[in-house]
Amino acid sequence: MSTDTTRSRDSEEATDEETLKRIVDRTPTRLGVGRAGPRPRTDTLLEFRADHGLARDAVLSRVSESFVSELGLVSLRSRAADMDQYLARPDRGRELEAASLERLHEDCKHAPEVQLIVSDGLSSSAVEANVPDLLPALEDGLADHEIDVGTPVFVHFGRVDVMDAVGEELEAECCVILIGERPGLRSAESLSAYLVYGPERGTPTARKSVISNIHDRGLPPVEAGAELVDLIREMIEHEASGIDLREDDREFIEQ
Amino acid sequence: MSDRTTLTSIGVDVGTTTTHTILSRLRVETPPGGSPQIIDREIRHRGTVRETPLLDAETIDVDRVVEFVERELEAAGVTPDAIDTGAVIVTGETARRENAEPLAHQLADDAGQFVAATAGGALEAVLAGRGSGAATRAAKDGTMVANIDVGGGTTNIAIFDGTGLAGSSRREAPVAETRCLDVGGRLVRFDDEGHVTSISPPAREIADVREIPLEVGKRPSVAVLEDLSAAMAELIVDCCVGPPFDSLTRSLWIGTPPEESLPIEAVVKSGGVGRLVASPPDDPFAYGDLGGLLADALATNETVRSWSVLDSAEDIRATVVGAGTETTTLSGRTTSLEPALLPLQNVPVVRVPAIDEATGTDLEEAFRTALARADELYDIGAEDAVSLSVDDVGSLEYRRIGQVAKALAGALEAVPWSLPVVVVTRQNCAKALGQSVRRGTDRPLVVVDELGVDGGDYLDIGEPMAGGESVPVVVKTLAFGE
Numbered sequence: 001m002s003t004d005t006t007r008s009r010d011s012e013e014a015t016d017e018e019t020l021k022r023i024v025d026r027t028p029t030r031l032g033v034g035r036a037g038p039r040p041r042t043d044t045l046l047e048f049r050a051d052h053g054l055a056r057d058a059v060l061s062r063v064s065e066s067f068v069s070e071l072g073l074v075s076l077r078s079r080a081a082d083m084d085q086y087l088a089r090p091d092r093g094r095e096l097e098a099a100s101l102e103r104l105h106e107d108c109k110h111a112p113e114v115q116l117i118v119s120d121g122l123s124s125s126a127v128e129a130n131v132p133d134l135l136p137a138l139e140d141g142l143a144d145h146e147i148d149v150g151t152p153v154f155v156h157f158g159r160v161d162v163m164d165a166v167g168e169e170l171e172a173e174c175c176v177i178l179i180g181e182r183p184g185l186r187s188a189e190s191l192s193a194y195l196v197y198g199p200e201r202g203t204p205t206a207r208k209s210v211i212s213n214i215h216d217r218g219l220p221p222v223e224a225g226a227e228l229v230d231l232i233r234e235m236i237e238h239e240a241s242g243i244d245l246r247e248d249d250r251e252f253i254e255q
Numbered sequence: 256m257s258d259r260t261t262l263t264s265i266g267v268d269v270g271t272t273t274t275h276t277i278l279s280r281l282r283v284e285t286p287p288g289g290s291p292q293i294i295d296r297e298i299r300h301r302g303t304v305r306e307t308p309l310l311d312a313e314t315i316d317v318d319r320v321v322e323f324v325e326r327e328l329e330a331a332g333v334t335p336d337a338i339d340t341g342a343v344i345v346t347g348e349t350a351r352r353e354n355a356e357p358l359a360h361q362l363a364d365d366a367g368q369f370v371a372a373t374a375g376g377a378l379e380a381v382l383a384g385r386g387s388g389a390a391t392r393a394a395k396d397g398t399m400v401a402n403i404d405v406g407g408g409t410t411n412i413a414i415f416d417g418t419g420l421a422g423s424s425r426r427e428a429p430v431a432e433t434r435c436l437d438v439g440g441r442l443v444r445f446d447d448e449g450h451v452t453s454i455s456p457p458a459r460e461i462a463d464v465r466e467i468p469l470e471v472g473k474r475p476s477v478a479v480l481e482d483l484s485a486a487m488a489e490l491i492v493d494c495c496v497g498p499p500f501d502s503l504t505r506s507l508w509i510g511t512p513p514e515e516s517l518p519i520e521a522v523v524k525s526g527g528v529g530r531l532v533a534s535p536p537d538d539p540f541a542y543g544d545l546g547g548l549l550a551d552a553l554a555t556n557e558t559v560r561s562w563s564v565l566d567s568a569e570d571i572r573a574t575v576v577g578a579g580t581e582t583t584t585l586s587g588r589t590t591s592l593e594p595a596l597l598p599l600q601n602v603p604v605v606r607v608p609a610i611d612e613a614t615g616t617d618l619e620e621a622f623r624t625a626l627a628r629a630d631e632l633y634d635i636g637a638e639d640a641v642s643l644s645v646d647d648v649g650s651l652e653y654r655r656i657g658q659v660a661k662a663l664a665g666a667l668e669a670v671p672w673s674l675p676v677v678v679v680t681r682q683n684c685a686k687a688l689g690q691s692v693r694r695g696t697d698r699p700l701v702v703v704d705e706l707g708v709d710g711g712d713y714l715d716i717g718e719p720m721a722g723g724e725s726v727p728v729v730v731k732t733l734a735f736g737e
Contacts, residue, residue: 133653141690219589219683220651226686227589 028186028217048185055183058123059087062156067128071135073118073154074107076100076166080157093159094201096166104153104169112150114142114232115172115199119158123180126191130214130221131178134191137225138176145233160194160208167199174235175199176228181212189215193228197241207242209235262339263299264734267324267358269307269345274320276302276327281340281734296734300331315345321361335362342370342733346379356601370713370731371601376435376509378632380404380411381711382733385427387525387567390415393428397421398520400428400565401495405528405549407441408455409509410491414517429606429710431517433631435509436494438487440528440546449474449540457507458545461486464503480548487545488552492559495519510631521563528553529567587705590724591689596640596675596699597726599716604642604679605629606710611649614658622666635674640701642677644708648684656687663688664695675699677716679708686724703728 014020080086167175191214214224282295308316359371384402393400393415417428442458462469531550539547685704717727
């Protein structure tokens with residue numbers, strides 16, 4: 001386990017201790033940790049390895065089936081046969097396998113305003129840590145505004161763009177996918193929410209919106225759920241997502 | 256990380272009878288995510304205490320007060336544009352908001368950096384206790400300390416609860432309660448020969464109920480006046496130690512008497528009469544009123560003698576020496592706003608004490624208590640808005656946010672519907688909390704987060720920054736004497 005407080009600092013070598021402290025306090029990255037000759041100190045190295053271990057675990061472990069059913073999600077799979085294939089073939093993570101496609105049509109509501117999708121992506125820990133607080137905040141907020149929400153699904157071995165396939169199949173007005181982010185060495189529990197209006201296979205990334213850095217030391221999941229409610233309302237109102245939704249924010253200067 | 260600045264600040268204290276200007280230099284430090292703390296203060300100039308100029312009983316002659324202040328600045332050799340911040344506090348019967356704001360605007364081009372506040376009896380009690388050092392002593396010793404501010408017209412008591420704070424970093428203990436009574440030294444006034452020239456209604460009531468002969472134009476014996484003063488001293492004591500309260504105490508109470516007594520461990524006396532307790536004048540009638548005798552009666556009262564009395568840091572009254580302001584900061588990015596309510600200025604803040612473990616009715620009660628305190632301290636009917644500062648809502652779980660929102664929505668029912676309420680949280684949860692509260696009420700509400708604000712501070716909240724939801728916030732903290 002890594003903790004900020006046990007990190008040894010470079011204070012004995014600092015010429016301006018206060019400035020160093022100001023810099024170090026602003027970031028969770030490994031600054032001012034000192035050194036032993038040209039190498040990191042033992043503590044630093046052990047922490048680094050521990051954090052790397054957590055990151056690997058987050059990628060390699062999967063969200064359990066019981067977690068999926070507790071949240072009341074319909075369990076689906078992408079075309080990736082196993083973890084190795086999932087990592088090597090991103091294209092397979094964007095499509096549902098045949099049996100899942102069938103289940104999608106059988107078990108899920110057709111043509112909802114909003115289709116919610118959860119996927120473990122590259123961090124199962126992110127999903128387990130954040131989705132239980134985020135999902136109810138999102139669902140209740142959407143219900144407040146009488147927005148019609150479809151049957152939420154879980155996609156094993158899913159990539160972000162699997163929402164295009166799910167949304168197109170169900171003819172959803174818009175899709176939200178809550179997906180575990182590639183772990184960093186300081187946060188293995190970071191979740192992102194990607195959104196698309198009018199989902200179709202092959203929709204470019206530029207037309208997708210994102211709320212990222214969702215975890216308890218970033219944007220808390222409950223707050224992210226509330227923010228998603230506002231963003232989804234905006235998307236439905238403007239019938240757009242991604243840069244189409246944010247066009248007004250930017251000025252293009254003609255040469 | 257913390258930001259430090261040095262500010263030149265003025266404090267203008269406009270009371271019922273006197274007006275006082277103080278010029279100070281403040282060093283303000285803002286810890287990350289916290290409210291500005293005044294870490295050092297240096298009084299550069301103490302102005303002359305002058306009689307408050309009035310146009311009529313309720314309206315201050317603003318132009319003449321400004322003239323006083325300008326004269327003091329000149330005496331101190333400071334130009335008006337060198338003033339960074341300030342506080343204009345209007346207290347007593349002239350405590351009308353219409354008085355404070357125009358004053359601040361006339362004193363500063365950028366009145367935004369000023370606190371313009373009015374103080375009724377309860378807030379005056381708190382300001383007196385912060386100025387006399389009672390709040391600091393309570394925090395330092397970890398005890399419950401009462402500040403008894405006996406003035407000309409009223410007695411304002413603030414009880415500070417420092418229990419459990421010994422050794423903590425809090426400089427001042429929070430207020431547990433305020434108690435105000437229509438008892439003071441100037442309720443009876445005399446001419447040079449000792450004839451009674453005026454008896455104000457509370458004194459009349461005390462004299463009648465206690466069967467003490469007192470008439471305008473007559474020259475009462477010293478024994479009669481001593482009886483009256485002793486009766487007044489007893490009422491002040493009763494006000495501190497009760498309930499139960501004497502029926503006369505209840506009758507002279509300003510506001511609503513509390514239902515439970517508090518274990519007060521020490522007292523500090525301040526105010527004009529309070530000062531006379533420590534150093535009695537040679538002639539008790541030197542001020543043409545009952546002040547000297549009331550001070551005597553307090554000094555000899557048996558209960559008062561049994562109390563552990565601490566020294567007061569300020570002589571006459573707690574003096575506001577200025578305001579430490581934090582240069583504009585931004586709230587968290589996800590907030591819950593009603594843009595039509597913004598901007599808001601000089602919104603008084605009450606702190607909701609630790610509720611991170613509270614649930615159900617305890618939780619709602621904590622919000623209710625804080626709102627009741629706001630109502631007691633500020634004339635909330637006349638304010639533009641009132642703010643609740645919540646340090647820790649507990650864990651940021653969905654279920655927890657729902658509980659807190661439900662309790663908050665319930666407690667807000669007691670607040671006049673037209674009064675906007677600003678909820679400030681330290682944790683990043685404004686949008687979730689706001690959405691959740693709105694499920695229970697459709698009252699005007701602003702929820703902003705990632706700000707640490709203390710009770711007693713004042714807030715200015717600007718309009719949302721272009722394209723976003725983050726709002727600029729200025730936190731203003733009152734500064735008191737050394």
